[in-house]
Amino acid sequence: MGQVLVVRHAIAEPRDQAPDGRDRTRRVSDRGERVMRRAALGLRRVVEHLPLVAHSPLTRAVQTAAILDAAFPETTARRELAALAPGGDPAAVFRWLAEVSEYPVALVGHEPDLGYWVGQALTGTPVSFLAFRKASICLLEFPDGPAPGAGRLTGHFPPEVLGDLSEVAE
Template structure:
């Protein structure tokens, strides 16, 4: 199985007038994820499923990815993927699906922790910028320390 972890694109700054889960992508963030997803198509033909956090900025990111890949019918909101999601919760969520290529749109620092927990028995220090994508390959089921990190590409690469 191939797991693609994607950080939501650039969003509004936190402020006292809007709840964190209501923060939207900026116009620059929309452009960034659109450009990045179009670049990903050169190395990732499609996703079988795109799961995303219930936060608005993650949903907006997933919808742009769905439009670029023409797979809007393969998007699914997962409440377990909200900010603060543990790697155990991610594994439990993924275990409900039987697909070869699953993308997950989430948040920092969660995504860095997931990579460290899924690909190493030790800690890793990973910079995971907005609209970046990583690929972790598992020869069998998704499990702690069972994955191989194949790449982590910042959006600026496209």
């Protein structure tokens, strides 16, 4: 059974503060980093380990993946996946997941693409019906392997809920 954590990138700086003024180089803001760190620590109360984090090539997604990686020291790999970039190919994400040997896997990307991908995973049709705020995490199970319409929604957490979980004593 494959568990997939779908993660919207953390809050990023405005475009005019990006090093070259381009969307793809926007960095995670200081506030975004704080919120995502708390959320990632709370996520440890939901999933025990996270061996693989795949991310969009955009700077803010790479930085969000690094924050997840730091919260799960046993993470063995991070992979850049072009299909997670804005306008990426959702079918390529399913194909890539089918080749993964160890779950759970995190996918760090962008809206509206993540919302449509989750809708396709659950219903077979690329529809968006979840509010995917920045630093939100959606948990999907694929009992028979990742494919359109084969997913089951097992959790959807805004960053505040995960942040609160990070403060609960173990």
